[in-house]
Amino acid sequence: MIKTADHLYLQVAENIEQLIEKEVMKMGEKLPSVRMLSKQQGISLSTAFQAYYHLEGKGLIESRPKSGYYIRYNMRRMPAMPSTCQPVKKASEVTVSDMVMEVFRHMSNDSILKFSVATPPVEILPAAKMAKAVVHALRELPAGGIGYEELQGNALLRGQIARMSLSWGCAATADEVVTTNGCMDALTLCLSATTQPGDTIAIESPAYYGALQLAESMGLKVLEVPTHPVTGVDLDYLDKAIPKHKIKACLFVTNFNNPLGSCMPDNNKKELVAMMEKYDIALIEDDIYGDLYFGKQRPASCKTFDKNGHVLLCNSFSKSLAPGYRVGWTMPGKYKEKVLRMKQNHSIACGSLAHAAIGHFLEIGRYEFHLRNLRKTLHTQSLRYAQAISEYFPESACVTRPQGGCVLWVELDDSINTFDLFQQALKNKISFCPGRIFSLQNRYNNCLRISYGNPWSKQVDDGLKTLGKLIRKMS
């Protein structure tokens, strides 16, 4: 195999990374100069620079002016992982709505540094190329798309989603896909199709506040299932809880879940699907972060292992491409007819133009290309943010190390109330999500969710530093 220059700099960088991880090279240590590295490794100066840039991008080393490169990262300095949280076992009605409205009241205030939004900001999304796709769709659609599209959704988009399904180990057809106005709309339709008001659903804990609010507004009860920060939902617990609480459906984010960042191993996914079959209940699988993986390949979905249509896979392009366009979809398995009826009842059709535009964007391969860059960017940012948190927050802080998605979950001393911290932070023009909104059980009051979507900058660095100071003051 021919070693290209590309491979070369990565090879060198990886070797250095291993030396850092094994603490052969320690935090604060000076690295060889670029010239030295070039000589040592028999590589060009520019390749040596590239290797250091790469390590710097990942937050592992830093350059000091007129001095050179230094080791910045140390595994030991990384905070411990948060614990698997054991929620209380009673099912309960949801009541977190007020706090969420309070957190997101300031969403359109540009002067606030938002660690609260779990979506990459527009500056790292391909706005200009997307605009071209819209103009293309305007030309291609009959009458520029002003007429209703068919109930099931834009055929081009559904076909492209079916092709994408290969990347998570499915071989779906366009006919299995129903488009929706974003992922929340998909979750709404799927919950409507599989539950009745008064039913109980199982959900992760901590869980995305939007899912909790949705359940509340639909008159559903929620059982929170303990969730491990690396492997996801506790399946033993779930297996006992389903018959006990007469669970009608599960709503889980299986890949890089929000806020924990956990990613269920394939075996757990298989076991979960088997459990759905055993009890003949529905799994609504929200895979909205699945495309934002940092590893070598995309994780599978539960849908991958679903033989009998118990899984309603939901997703959208809001975390990766165009949040404002409201383009989502579901593969609802055996519940497809019911989901279509709910779509007919609630929305009749989706926005024709945006759906056609994203269909075209996928068709010409731009999405794959964009995702490759976005994943690198987010991976780098995740490391930078985690590193900064470990520097600025108290030693006792625990933080997740997600392998995808765009949020970190931080657990502080029990004495810290993060909703108080939120109000302090807001005075300093910083927002984040206090842990309390990720449960219905008055839990996670000492936790917070930090999104690393915003590109690293002095403002971000200062913001995290300020947060750290505020926490220390409250300790």
Added chain:
Amino acid sequence: MIKTADHLYLQVAENIEQLIEKEVMKMGEKLPSVRMLSKQQGISLSTAFQAYYHLEGKGLIESRPKSGYYIRYNMRRMPAMPSTCQPVKKASEVTVSDMVMEVFRHMSNDSILKFSVATPPVEILPAAKMAKAVVHALRELPAGGIGYEELQGNALLRGQIARMSLSWGCAATADEVVTTNGCMDALTLCLSATTQPGDTIAIESPAYYGALQLAESMGLKVLEVPTHPVTGVDLDYLDKAIPKHKIKACLFVTNFNNPLGSCMPDNNKKELVAMMEKYDIALIEDDIYGDLYFGKQRPASCKTFDKNGHVLLCNSFSKSLAPGYRVGWTMPGKYKEKVLRMKQNHSIACGSLAHAAIGHFLEIGRYEFHLRNLRKTLHTQSLRYAQAISEYFPESACVTRPQGGCVLWVELDDSINTFDLFQQALKNKISFCPGRIFSLQNRYNNCLRISYGNPWSKQVDDGLKTLGKLIRKMS
């Protein structure tokens, strides 16, 4: 005031119309030749032609080759109005979903002549100008609109809707408006904000099947209120029903209601609003056909008379501009905060681009201009369709004479089941809405709804002729 040529031909046409209505000139009678008319009235030949074209367009006269113009329309020949239907008095669960899916299964089949769709077809909507507005919005929106818009919705659009509110006698501000993904989404959010599953709502009878389906999917019970084909909901009945059935909200289409076409007089609207205040319940007012009036001015809305915020006015641009763009809105009065929370729960935001584009379309005055033409077109078509139905359907058929909107409601002999007729018609590649779907009570089996959105053509004429034949065969 200077009389322009425009005024002149309309004046002449109006005079002739009055003569026809008063039966001074009778059906089948020959009109003066164009030359004669020009001489009689002291107008130019071209103005005389224009007057006749106008009357022909309205279906009142017809030209016969090499002979001249003849009176086509006769009030006496118009069928009687349908009766005020008295639904049974018990509240019930909804179950019309199957039949609706059956009717709309063939929506995207272009070979079927669709009298079933209560929306003007794209060929009479301004596709090219709308496309320009989209391109403008792409340029104007930050990052082409790929980011989330604010929760309440696009500010330009909300401001324009507030300006439009003058036309129905309100003076709303942008801050009172919440945008939605079409009108069904607005109804969903408003129902969610004002009711709980298990509650009972009042609705017209017959009522838009979509509203019935929505109520079903939300676990609501429905009381059908008798509705007069001209004046709308029976307020005496409603006044007794509200306390008796513990009605939590009313959902009425007050202007050119679907399917009856009734338009509530202002005094009834005032009385209805007073009733909402008396019982402190919500009126969800669907005014989706309000802009499509055929008279001299737009009818008021109940919102016009709403002092205390009991009215949640809902509307969209789907019946008048761009159904596929899914742009709707609500002015939810005192329920605004609740509606915003429901929007946050169910959809987070609306489709940024389409909403901005329609905002711009309104801002530059194109919408008003387009509506003027659309109203004329639909008025003419309504008369043509009604005339054809009176010719082709059995004498016993009753038909509404709506003063706005785009549907006719036809009542046939009790012996005719219009769902059977629907299946016969479908074999002849014609679809319409059987009356049964407009109630939950196994009523209106002898009724049908015919949309006159499709421009008059030989195909339409033949289609109505075929329907008439099928009905006669079944009699």
